[in-house]
Amino acid sequence: MPNALQALELENFLPYRLSVLAQLVSESLHDLYAEPFGLSVTQWRVMAALGRFAPLTASEVGQRIVMDKVAVSRAVAGLMKRDLIERATDLNDRRRASLRLSAKGRSMHARIVPLALGYEGELYQALSPEERETLNGLCDRLFAHAKLLRKAA
Amino acid sequence: MPNALQALELENFLPYRLSVLAQLVSESLHDLYAEPFGLSVTQWRVMAALGRFAPLTASEVGQRIVMDKVAVSRAVAGLMKRDLIERATDLNDRRRASLRLSAKGRSMHARIVPLALGYEGELYQALSPEERETLNGLCDRLFAHAKLLRKAA
DNA sequence: GCATAATAGTTACATTTGAAACTAATTCAG
């Protein structure tokens, strides 16, 4: 199949479409918790990671939520300042510190989770249950493949 | 269906998954044209829009590629400085200016398009032709629905 | 053991981005 006459239709270009969709969804979600709780996207993600997997070190948080260590460090600093999380230095390796939600953080987390799941639920109304599974499977495979390509290049 | 015991599994949370996937794909693509051509994501998108639909005014570009007018203005300034696009003030309404690729811009565009389509092609290798169509359809519907939700809220 | 390398996390600086104010041109109401 010769590629002589290639035309880029931006509106049908997969990377572009994924980017626009993800951005719209991410902003919509952010609207739900930004104003009432004063959290940035990165701060909320750190809280969500700790809400589910605590205790975690900062680098473990970063691995979980695909965020580099500088971003994690800054989000953690902001959350610490508001006493939403707690930090305990590891006595065996004092470079590490394990993080967990504070009582205050757990309470805020517990109020945000239903908002987030509610939004996801509304979003999913666009799809049938089978379609949801299909979408998730396709996204998984795309993601895995994109990671492979990235390493190869 | 009562929602008493909700847990947020970040790794299965649709907004999060879309965000991580889109980010990975977008960065991979950016790697292809950033270094050789010195373009930012926004600059490349403006060029792609003009490559396909020129002439466009700055606000039309913004509508096409879902980018606010400040971002478009800055991308256009950068592209003008490098003579990759041309601007012609509308004589009937001198607030407007129509934009199009310059010869130099068209030449760069023509070299980037195959790279972009090539990457999309590699990405699509993860899916069968039917699955590609399915994914695109599902994304379309999700996007339309997410826009509705945003307006409603 | 001791110097060297590696790791966890933070800080500093430069660049990018976003929100709001601003300029210039046009439209609309009376």
Add this chain to the structure above:
DNA sequence: CTGAATTAGTTTCAAATGTAACTATTATGC
């Protein structure tokens, strides 16, 4: 017409982000 309101696009200032350098601590090679 004339002044208020809109619209296109730019500039400004503050906040967010990325890269690289840095500190502190632990692991490794010899």
